[in-house]
Amino acid sequence: MKIGKDAVVGVNYELTVEGQKIDASGDAPLTYLHGHNMMIPGFESRLEGLTAGEKYDFEVPSKEGYGDFNENAIAELDKAIFLVDGTMSTEVFEGAQLQLTNQDGQPMVGVVKAIGEDKVTMDFNHQLAGKDLHFTGSVAEVREATAEEIEHGHVHGPGGHNH
Numbered sequence: 001m002k003i004g005k006d007a008v009v010g011v012n013y014e015l016t017v018e019g020q021k022i023d024a025s026g027d028a029p030l031t032y033l034h035g036h037n038m039m040i041p042g043f044e045s046r047l048e049g050l051t052a053g054e055k056y057d058f059e060v061p062s063k064e065g066y067g068d069f070n071e072n073a074i075a076e077l078d079k080a081i082f083l084v085d086g087t088m089s090t091e092v093f094e095g096a097q098l099q100l101t102n103q104d105g106q107p108m109v110g111v112v113k114a115i116g117e118d119k120v121t122m123d124f125n126h127q128l129a130g131k132d133l134h135f136t137g138s139v140a141e142v143r144e145a146t147a148e149e150i151e152h153g154h155v156h157g158p159g160g161h162n163h
């Protein structure tokens, strides 16, 4: 069958950005439920119509990937919030990835860009924001999702949820 809405898809993939390998599926293919926003939109739309065994090679522009780089997602935060018993947490250094909680209680992952005298500059953009993504790989498996998988919005069994 062809990849389309409500198909369970197993894909082998390699992601390169600006010539650098960023990510790849491991020994087992990545399994996901197609058409449920589990993958970035440009990835799902380009796989549509492929069948098991087919190879692919395509570029996903940033706007269909992790979005544009947003200047407003760079924040200067008071150093005080990073202090533990009056001293800077050892987890805070330039390049460190930190999970903070925003006013709404939502977790936000950001990278420490700079540590100033009383401010810490953090970038909450996705690390691949503004980047074009190059995917290569092959389709390992395509099958119809069960009614239960569609209801849950995820894949069950190997490579998926077990419950």
Ligand SMILES: [Zn+2]
Pocket (backbone or CB within 6 Å): 148, 149, 152, 154, 156, 161, 163
């Ligand atoms: Zn489930």
